Amino acid sequence: xxxxxxxxxxxxxxxxxxVIKELSFTVKQGEIFGLLGSNxxxxxxxxxxxxxxxxxxxxxxxxxxxxxxxxxxxxxxYLPEExxxxxxxxxxxVMTYFGHLKGLKNPKEWSLKYLNRVDLQDSAxxxxxxxxxxxxxxxxxxxxxxxxPKLLILDEPTKGFDPVNRKLLMDIIAESHDKGSTIIMxxxxxxxxxxxxxxxxxxKDGVARAYGKITDIKKEFGGKSLxxxxxxxxxxxxx
Amino acid sequence: MTKKFIDTxxxxxxxxxxxxxxxxxxxxxxxxxxxxxxVGYIAFAGFVGYNANLTAEGGTDTEKLNxxxxxxxxxxxxxxxxQPDNTxxxxxxxxxxxxxxxxxxxxxxxVFYYIPANFDEILTAEIYAKSASFNIFANYETPLRTLLxxxxxxxxxxxxxxxxxxxxxxxxxxxxxxNTEVDLVAEISRMIIPxxxxxxxxxxxxxxxxxxxxxxxxxxxxxxxxxxxxxxxPRDLITGKIISLIILGxxxxxxxxxxxxxxxxxxxxxxxxxxxxxxxxxxxxxxxxLILLLASFxxxxxxxxxxxxxxxxxxDASQFxxxxxxxxxxxxxxxxxxxxxNSADSMTYFLSYFPxxxxxxxxxxxxxxxxxxxxxxxxxxxxxxxxxxVIKFSVYVYSRTAIEFTxxxxxxxxxxxxxxxxxx
Numbered sequence: 001x002x003x004x005x006x007x008x009x010x011x012x013x014x015x016x017x018x019v020i021k022e023l024s025f026t027v028k029q030g031e032i033f034g035l036l037g038s039n040x041x042x043x044x045x046x047x048x049x050x051x052x053x054x055x056x057x058x059x060x061x062x063x064x065x066x067x068x069x070x071x072x073x074x075x076x077x078y079l080p081e082e083x084x085x086x087x088x089x090x091x092x093x094v095m096t097y098f099g100h101l102k103g104l105k106n107p108k109e110w111s112l113k114y115l116n117r118v119d120l121q122d123s124a125x126x127x128x129x130x131x132x133x134x135x136x137x138x139x140x141x142x143x144x145x146x147x148x149p150k151l152l153i154l155d156e157p158t159k160g161f162d163p164v165n166r167k168l169l170m171d172i173i174a175e176s177h178d179k180g181s182t183i184i185m186x187x188x189x190x191x192x193x194x195x196x197x198x199x200x201x202x203x204k205d206g207v208a209r210a211y212g213k214i215t216d217i218k219k220e221f222g223g224k225s226l227x228x229x230x231x232x233x234x235x236x237x238x239x
Numbered sequence: 240m241t242k243k244f245i246d247t248x249x250x251x252x253x254x255x256x257x258x259x260x261x262x263x264x265x266x267x268x269x270x271x272x273x274x275x276x277x278v279g280y281i282a283f284a285g286f287v288g289y290n291a292n293l294t295a296e297g298g299t300d301t302e303k304l305n306x307x308x309x310x311x312x313x314x315x316x317x318x319x320x321x322q323p324d325n326t327x328x329x330x331x332x333x334x335x336x337x338x339x340x341x342x343x344x345x346x347x348x349x350v351f352y353y354i355p356a357n358f359d360e361i362l363t364a365e366i367y368a369k370s371a372s373f374n375i376f377a378n379y380e381t382p383l384r385t386l387l388x389x390x391x392x393x394x395x396x397x398x399x400x401x402x403x404x405x406x407x408x409x410x411x412x413x414x415x416x417x418n419t420e421v422d423l424v425a426e427i428s429r430m431i432i433p434x435x436x437x438x439x440x441x442x443x444x445x446x447x448x449x450x451x452x453x454x455x456x457x458x459x460x461x462x463x464x465x466x467x468x469x470x471x472x473p474r475d476l477i478t479g480k481i482i483s484l485i486i487l488g489x490x491x492x493x494x495x496x497x498x499x500x501x502x503x504x505x506x507x508x509x510x511x512x513x514x515x516x517x518x519x520x521x522x523x524x525x526x527x528x529l530i531l532l533l534a535s536f537x538x539x540x541x542x543x544x545x546x547x548x549x550x551x552x553x554x555d556a557s558q559f560x561x562x563x564x565x566x567x568x569x570x571x572x573x574x575x576x577x578x579x580x581n582s583a584d585s586m587t588y589f590l591s592y593f594p595x596x597x598x599x600x601x602x603x604x605x606x607x608x609x610x611x612x613x614x615x616x617x618x619x620x621x622x623x624x625x626x627x628x629v630i631k632f633s634v635y636v637y638s639r640t641a642i643e644f645t646x647x648x649x650x651x652x653x654x655x656x657x658x659x660x661x662x663x
Contacts, residue, residue, distance in 0.1 A: 048465075051468070052468075052638070053465060053468060053641065053642050054639075068469075069472065070248075070468065070469055070470050070471055070472050076469050077469070078465075078466060080462075080465040080466055082465055082642070083462060084462025084465070084466065086457070086461060086463060087461055088259075088263075089259055093255075093258075093259065097251065097255045098467075100248075100254075100255075101248055101251055101467070101471050102470050140466070143466065144466075
């Protein structure tokens, strides 16, 4: 399997603080990859640098062998941790706009189908700002997966969802994966990682503390569960 | 070609921004408030004029009323009032003030005019009329004043009378710096289109400035930029916003211009505007003015958008917008500098070539005819080049700070960044 994402010797310094230290990893085509770590460990910074939103202090971050530039060729769907939408526009207008940006041939039709799927068909003509945060998150997920992107980056996708909607969201993500999308998932739910991810990287203070196949990581830590591994890695701080 | 452009992301941004702005009531309120005020003012002025006409017509109807007069001062030389329809009205003469007042009270006459014996000292005449309205008294003054004027005119030399009543004509001849004679009427005609462009630009600054500065903030305030920039290059987003804002600005102008054009045509066809009032539609004047207006709005939009790029919230953007607006309207405080072609001083040149103030400075000089063609092109080039670099700067900053959701951009920190990629 070829690599869709390559991070080589990535270093990031904000002011005097070195947030990421010589980080290197790859994400293979077609896999579900877990990017794990506690708050402030550098996960979001890595993704932002990968997508060109931050300029790395050193190193290379490549998607399909190139620095990321938005285009249909390197179609990337990104659900950021900082959720946001055009609040004063209608749901269907926002979805149609993003559909056009992502090169969909009939974005309105796609959007209506998606809204139907996530039980938001009656909200299509409502202002985004008038939807609940859970509803807005569903809309945002729609914007992320539209156009079947080759690479899906989901930063805490299930944050704030009830179990029913969490299952719905995981089904949608699984569908995208079945259609051939590579998925990078940032999450704090270790059971999700164990169930879904092929490989993962665990960051602590900008350094990779574990990296590889889930089974290999577990083996490396004496057969512990990911939850236990997470606790033991972050517990080291207090030792 | 057009279809292909619309399908690009730049085209998508332009289309989205234009449509969503056109759907906003605030856009239409801003666009229609001036035309509505203009039409309202003209309707009000028309109403007042119509009433004044009725009043004036009421005044000429005094021939239907009986007027009386006692001239104790023996000042009047006539008791016959000429009417607008070339007829005359004779005023009934009385032998005493009391007789005249009794005649009013007994309804024999409607109005009685009394000129006291010491009129030449007190310069006051009296009117007695039976009416409950002060307005009627005002109307009754006209016949008396006419009689007094006619009588006075018989005592004064006609030339003196013309001078005193300010009806003499004064012909002025102006020379340009190269001693050619200035046709004042032609000059005023020429000034109308550039002057209108200046006024329209000013209206755009006032009504659109805030919208321009807050346009780029929305993506930051609503946390959209992080997501949208994975589908769209910062350059396309900023350029798309600028182009759509310029188009929206010109839609606002069109909304403003249409009633002006309609009212002007109406004014000409109904002889409200004198037929010798000419607007110079010289191709070069119109074209050069339009290009200058477009370039000016382009630069102003780019500057305002840059403010939006540098700050995190609409509130911050509004505060900084004031700086751009002040720099833009700076030439308003130096109008005199732009009036004379042969006394262009350093301030004139500074304001004409300093990018933020160049639009209004050049427009003023265009209005006053003190902008030589070479300076027009130099100014235009400065405006376009500045706009280009301002946009490039915005793109550079935005591509690196689009997710600075809570703090203003620190330029020092930004430019000390190890990687500077101006190509993005």
